[in-house]
Amino acid sequence: MEILRSQLRDLGRPDAQTLVAALKACGSVGALKDGKAIHGELCRFGWETSTPALVTCLVSFYAGCGGSGMADAQLVFDSGTRPGLITWNALVAGYGCQGEAVRGLEMFWLMVEQGVVPDGATFVSLLAACNHAGLVDECDRLWSVMVFRFGIRPSMNHYQCVTNALNRASKAMQ
Template sequence: MVTIVNACAKLGAMNKSRLVHDYICAKRYSLDVELGTAMIDMYAKCGSIDSAREIFDRMEQRNVISWSAMIGAYGYHGQGREALDLFRMMLNSGVIPNRITFISLLYACSHAGLVDDGLQLFSLMPVSYGVRPDVKHYTCMVDLLGRAGRLDEALRLVESMKVEKDEGIWCAFLGACRIHKQVDLADKAAELLLSLQTQNPGHYILLSNIYANAGRWKDVAKIRNLMTKRRLKKIPGYTWIEVDNIVYQFGAGDNSHLRSKEIDEMLKSLTQKLESAGYVPDTNSVLHDVDEEVKLGILHAHSEKLAIAFGLIATPDGTPIRITKNLRVCGDCHTFCKLVSANTQRDIIVRDANRFHHFKEGICSCGDYW
């Protein structure tokens, strides 16, 4: 059952997870540490943090892995305060935190903008808990400071590290440069990152996107040409949605679905309603040197919008729409999801490459901090 639960977690398949949970209850399997912890992870990765916490609270015994899994679940869903509250409960219960616990905590602080809490935890780790920071802890701290716009502090932290730097450190720093449009710092980080890992196309795309945001189209072309020479291809963006126990996959501009005409009509109708309510498509999210009309067409056909439109026509009114994307959700689609959740009175749960976004009544759980 642990193996099956882990498979459901990887898929993010909520319907199948519920069936597996029902089977476990029917067989009266006890929620021991191993199975309970796996189920916490399963529900967290399927988008139901409340179900994960329910499993956690029902467990008769918990070890440091169980506590860390639940703390990590809160972090993955952007609930930093809840992660910190659970950490205090963990300490009060007498469980000693380990390196994984602190990675989960620092990640949670990073994705909730809790900079001071993260800095305090990082300083207390070796002193109070005997956990020496490794490269993953430093990566979380660079991400924490970088997201908050404190790039100079993040760079000083990297330069002061006493452990060997890896590509994760520079990737986190480069991501912060993208958020805050710091092109000069991005050049430096990219040079070091590409020297460590030359064959990862994601790094080239990230740098290319930074240049595109800055309007440096010649530099974009250079990066694309370098990728071509090194035979590297951009990872295509896909979005998945499960309806009636069938998983449907959508790519950008995908019209292969049997109901593609209905999907397009729904999307056009939605867009018109949202534009009447003040929605303005963010063409800055289209990182191509093309005119505005083409950019609007590209935005209209983003894979997450197609999946949501399909969810609206294929599922009963009032039911949540759950989608999974293999890349980071773009700014325009993030705004679109907020407005759709308000207009249709549907909860929309998006699992992207970094975290979960829960859209409800026009508000996202991330607080627009992601």
């Protein structure tokens, strides 16, 4: 944040890379107030939705802050240009991390409907969210979609998510 303040003071206008780095730093420690101030600077300079990378960074920031952050993440997502896979993944992962697996699944199916092809990271986020929400049947369905519809070869992370979901379900039945 000191570098950002220095650039604002000395140059009057920081560069986009500095703002992105500062926003990522705020997201890593959940500094919502500082991150919102940076978002304000991005808007002031007309950079908020200028690149997919900035939109993704903002979505990830708000999604990581919890609380009302997902509403802000969704607003940023909706205000950007046509989102690509990485931005969709940030939104889906955010919903999963905030315990909103069903909303993450809704966003996933909307993504697919809009012609964006998911990747392995998409399914790790979805499977982890369903695992934590106890949606074992949904894990099974997603696994089939991942392998048979999209031809994605499962990684160790995919296996781990499904194994954890099955273990959770087994313990719940005991």
